[in-house]
Amino acid sequence: MAQENFRNTTDQQTVIIGGGVCGLAIGWELAEAGLAVTIVERGHCGREATHAAAGMLAAAAECEPGEEQLLQLTRWAQQLWPSYLDRLEASSGLRPDYRDEGTLVVALNRDEVERLRFRHEFQTSLGLPLTWLEGHELREREPHLRQSAAAAIYSAEDHQVDNRQLAESLKQAYLNAGGRLREDCEVTSLDCSEPTRKRISLGSGEVLEAKTLVLAAGAWTRGLPGLPDAAKPPVRPLKGQSLALQMVPQESLLAHVLWTEQIYCVPRRDGRLIIGATVEERGFDDSITAGGIYALIEGARRALPGIEDLPLIESWSGFRPGCRDDAPVLGETPVPGLHLATGHHRNGILLAPVTGHCIAQEILTGALPEAARPFTLARFKPLSARRKKSHLQYQ
Ligand code: GLY
Numbered sequence: 001m002a003q004e005n006f007r008n009t010t011d012q013q014t015v016i017i018g019g020g021v022c023g024l025a026i027g028w029e030l031a032e033a034g035l036a037v038t039i040v041e042r043g044h045c046g047r048e049a050t051h052a053a054a055g056m057l058a059a060a061a062e063c064e065p066g067e068e069q070l071l072q073l074t075r076w077a078q079q080l081w082p083s084y085l086d087r088l089e090a091s092s093g094l095r096p097d098y099r100d101e102g103t104l105v106v107a108l109n110r111d112e113v114e115r116l117r118f119r120h121e122f123q124t125s126l127g128l129p130l131t132w133l134e135g136h137e138l139r140e141r142e143p144h145l146r147q148s149a150a151a152a153i154y155s156a157e158d159h160q161v162d163n164r165q166l167a168e169s170l171k172q173a174y175l176n177a178g179g180r181l182r183e184d185c186e187v188t189s190l191d192c193s194e195p196t197r198k199r200i201s202l203g204s205g206e207v208l209e210a211k212t213l214v215l216a217a218g219a220w221t222r223g224l225p226g227l228p229d230a231a232k233p234p235v236r237p238l239k240g241q242s243l244a245l246q247m248v249p250q251e252s253l254l255a256h257v258l259w260t261e262q263i264y265c266v267p268r269r270d271g272r273l274i275i276g277a278t279v280e281e282r283g284f285d286d287s288i289t290a291g292g293i294y295a296l297i298e299g300a301r302r303a304l305p306g307i308e309d310l311p312l313i314e315s316w317s318g319f320r321p322g323c324r325d326d327a328p329v330l331g332e333t334p335v336p337g338l339h340l341a342t343g344h345h346r347n348g349i350l351l352a353p354v355t356g357h358c359i360a361q362e363i364l365t366g367a368l369p370e371a372a373r374p375f376t377l378a379r380f381k382p383l384s385a386r387r388k389k390s391h392l393q394y395q
Contacts (some may be wrong), residue, residue: 014363015200015210017187017224018037019045021163022341023216025356027172028091031177033364038180040187041201042220047169049348052240052318054165054266056257057350060128060155061103064237069374070327071126074347076371077354078157084160084353086138086332091176092299094169097269103158103257106138107151108302112261120153130155144253144306160257162267163349170352195336212298212363214339216355219233219284219319221342231333234380237284238322241292243274253306262299273310275300279320286317291374320345324380330358331368331376339363340377346377372382 018025019041019339030037031183041047054063059074081098089095107116124130124369131154134219138152141143175181186203190213215221219237254327258265266274277348293315300307323329328351332339341359344351358372368376 002119003364006106013208013210014212014214015040015198015208016214016216017200018216018221018342018344019171019183019217020050020216020218020343021046021049021167021170021352022218022355023214024167025175025352026341026359027179028170028174028177029356029360030172030363031179032091033360035363036180037174038182038210039174040182040185040202040208042184042186044183045171046164048210048345049320050163051320052242052277052316053163053349054242054264054276055161055166055349056103056264056266057160058103058155058158058257059350060123060130061105061153061158061257061259062346063123063126063128065122068126068378070347073328073354073371073375074350077347077350077352078159080353080357081159081161086154087170088173092172094172096165096169096316098159098161099269101256101261102154103155103160104133104138105153105155105259106141106145106149106303108146108149108260110150113150115261116151116153123153128155129157142254142258143148143254144304145248146303146305147260149303154256158257161349161379162268166352178201180292187224190224192335192338193230194229198337207249210337212337212339214341214363216341218321218342218344218348220366221321221340228335228338231335231338231377233329233340233342233377234324235321235329237282237319238278238345239280239282239297239317241280241288241297241315241317242274243293244313245273245275245307246313247271247273247310253304255388258303260299260303260344261301262294265300265304272313273307275307284319286319288315289318292317300346321348328354328355328375329377330372331362333347333377346350 013036016039027039133152189201191199198210233324240272256268275296329340329343362368
């Protein structure tokens with residue numbers, strides 16, 4: 001079949017709802033593979049959770065008990081990042097800023113040291129490459145830290161990327177690969193009643209038809225009108241407020257990404273110091289609150305007293321797509337041809353390359369890569385339903 005005919009055949013088309021980094025990453029892979037792809041975004045690409053993120057690629061520092069399986073996915077993503085940036089630059093002409101100084105998780109007093117030791121023991125027991133730093137070693141690395149800072153875990157492999165630049169370069173790479181983009185385009189209803197033809201009604205009155213539909217609409221995925229119950233992920237919005245201070249780039253207060261028990265600080269090369277983030281169960285209330293901003297500034301000042309003189313240049317909020325078990329939901333649902341890529345919680349930027357690869361592979365080959373298989377929607381089925389299914393399979 002000629003490539004052009006294939007591209008114009010609407011019933012071969014893939015539609016992706018959501019133009020954040022995950023939707024764009026999937027779209028880019030599929031468009032590069034020659035599929036006809038349309039991304040439908042109700043606002044502008046990369047303006048929701050992607051915009052609100054801090055770009056930390058923190059597989060090790062953020063790993064908590066119970067997340068051992070997720071660690072396989074996040075560590076894989078970390079390994080992919082350097083070559084992913086090369087590919088992205090070659091395809092888009094844009095290279096998002098990437099910093100590899102690593103991450104410090106600091107204890108600011110003796111009580112915090114005890115908790116940090118526990119964290120260090122747990123994370124090193126998983127084989128993560130982490131280094132314990134005493135207070136003087138820590139302050140040698142970061143001289144602007146409060147003098148009483150007592151200890152830290154140093155994670156050399158937890159880097160950071162500029163998430164907003166990432167969205168721009170992914171969008172350009174997607175468009176350069178021939179992907180189609182509909183921005184400012186609300187989905188008013190989905191009709192998934194036919195196995196090989198999904199209908200996506202838009203606010204403009206148009207109806208798109210697709211053989212394959214991918215839902216990558218972050219915290220909004222579950223609420224898409226017409227989404228069949230069998231395909232609804234247990235995902236909800238988890239609000240985060242953040243702010244940015246402006247440092248003089250040549251006089252940066254910080255080189256590493258810094259975590260304390262209250263906040264994280266992410267220094268950008270242009271002198272912005274991002275301080276985040278609250279974690280709030282407030283539905284889709286996007287207000288910036290005095291309490292939220294106070295907590296962030298107070299938490300950052302405990303670690304870096306020098307921030308007091310810096311101008312506050314931006315504050316924002318966003319909605320992490322939080323899943324019931326804090327892990328993403330990836331892959332085809334019980335509705336044939338309907339795929340999910342949501343629930344990335346705190347790891348959307350880190351997991352974008354893996355999400356793009358895995359969902360594209362599933363669509364192109366029919367098989368979800370091994371590392372993503374524990375993260376399908378099937379894991380939320382009641383145990384009784386899972387038992388029944390395996391019983392039937394062996395009959
Ligand atoms: N990963 C950063 C955050 O969720 O705030």
